[in-house]
Each structure stands twice: as structure tokens, then as C-alpha cells.
Amino acid sequence: MLRESMQTEGKQVDVAGVTRGFDGNVGIPHAAELVEFTEAVVLRDAARTGAARRELLSVLGAAGFADACAVAAAFHGFVRIADAIGIPHFTAANAPDLSALRAQAGINDFYRARGEA
């Protein structure tokens, strides 16, 4: 989904950043602030979240910040449905080159992809 959204704008993205973390030159406005906030929320790090919230607010404004919170929260739900129900992942995102994409992104190192599940 990230790659598709970038390609629509004529841009490329290094999908390895999905697992490794993104640097500030990913080609998305305020990516560094978005990623820092996202990681802090996932890790439930209150101090880091507070600092990241202030940074994100300063660059996005209140409406953008609230929408960023909403998206981060949404995927705390999606991942739990996918992983608790064990839905098949070989058709995810309708990507025709899913196998290569997963390798590039480092997703093949995940527990379920390694076949340990």
C-alpha cells in the first residue's frame, strides 16, 4: 500500500524501511516526525510519545496530528484480526509481485513467515 501510494505520485520508496525504519529522505512530507510518533505509540513509551506528539503537532497542525493518531490506532486493530484469525497472507494488498516485495521489505524474517507459527 505504501509503495502503491508513492508510485501514484511518481516516487519510489525503499520498502526495507518498513521493517528497518525509515530515514528522513523517504520522499514523504514529515516522514521522520510521523515515524517517530508511530514508533513511540507502538512501544507505549509515554515520554517518547509526548515529545513526538509535540513535534508532529508543530509540523502537521491539529487536524493532521489527529488523523495520524487515528491511522496508527487503526492498525493496532487490523494486525490483531489478521494474526488472531490466521487469515491467509499470500493475497495481501493485491500485489502481483508480493513474494519479491516481502523479501525486499524483510517481512520474510517475521515469525509467521518463517513458518514457526
Add this chain to the structure above:
Amino acid sequence: MPALSFAGSDFSVRGDLVEAHARAWAAIAAPGTWLDGARRVAVAAEIRKARDCPHCARIKAALSPNGVPGAHESLGELGAAEIELIHRVVGDPGRLSEKWSQSVLALGLADGEYVEIVGIVAMVMMLDTFTRGLGTRDTPLPAPVAGEPTRHRPAGARKKAAWLPLTEPEDATEADGPMYPNPKAGYIYRGLSLVPQSLRDYWALANCHYLPGPVIYRFDQSISELRALERPQVEIIAARVSAMHQCVY
């Protein structure tokens, strides 16, 4: 889009999102398909308890999630199967397995109960993560609503593609109520389809948080009228959250 103040927050939030949260909590408090309102609210309370469970932290830190000695720290309102399901789905969802899911069912939980509880976990995690992101307190749990569960099991539900039965779009019947926006809905959409009401409750909330269903795969369509973010900004958040949870989907 009109904005409303969010309880306990200094921020104005899209009005549809504020309303979606109110509807979601009301749905959690109401009798469900297999669980009554009191049990559903007890599940919500246990979800919050699980966030700080020391045993869950040990499982999360272990190289393998299986066989970690100890017991979950729980509120004591629910049975062993429910507590194991809630705690593992909250604490380490990326390292679940079909074998584990079958072990939970073998503890005495019906598959419909399992799916309904997963739906509540997904909703409460979304609701509470949003308020944590905003920097506000958890929304107080609602009072349960009296009444009987509907006990509706879709006639077309089958265990085939996933660990739990799904009701594929072609197998859904009128008795199941509206479920799918289109017959090609992805597996993430079908995940809760053994319990159609849970599917509807979840997606009513999720579409307000992420994107409306018809827009999700329309990358050529601007979302500027819907969100105060650009589409790649939405997707970089989504991708990073998913990866940090080791979600392969």
C-alpha cells in the same frame, strides 16, 4: 469536515471519528452474538489489564512465545481460555499460530466466542491507542446493557482459508445482514465474518480511522477532502505499525 472536541483532549477531532468512538463503545456494551453485555465489557476491562501483564512481557521478550512459565495477571472475571486469548492477542499478536488458536478453543471456548472476543480486542486496541496518541486518558468503560446474545451463526461459515471459519462473500446470506462492500473484499475484511455483527461493528470504526472502504485501493483518488494527511503519510504510519507487530499481512 466538521470537527468536535474529544473528551479530555485539547484537540478538535473529525466529527465522524468522535461519533464512531461513541458508537463503538455503545456496541461493546450491548449484547453481542455469543457474549452478553456484561461479558463483553469484562473482555474490554481484561484487554486493559493485559497491557501491563508481567507474564505477557516475559512472553514478548522470549525468543519463542511457547512454553514460557508463569500465568497471566488477570482481573479474574473471565475463564482461562478467554484470558489466554485476550492477553496473547493484545501482547504479542505477531507470534500466534494455528496450533495456539486450537489450544485456546480446546480450553472450552467456542469458535464464535473466540472471533467475537478478537473483534472486541481489535476495537478496544484501536479506541485506546487513539486516546493514548492524543495524550488523553482511557475512555471510561461503559455500563453493560442487559439482553440476550443473538446466537446467529452464518449458515455458510466454513473453516478453509484461515485458522477460524470465515463466511466468504459468496456464502453470505440475507439472514447474516450486510457484511461486504463488494464480493472481492480482502481477507482482512473477512476475518470476523463468522460473527457478522462483530464485522460490522469493527469496520464502522476502522473505516473512520483509516479510510472509507471504496477509497482504500483507489490510489489515484485524492483523500484531501477526507483526511488532513496525504495518502503516503497514511501508508507510512500503517506500514510501520504493522511491521513493528510482525504482521505479515
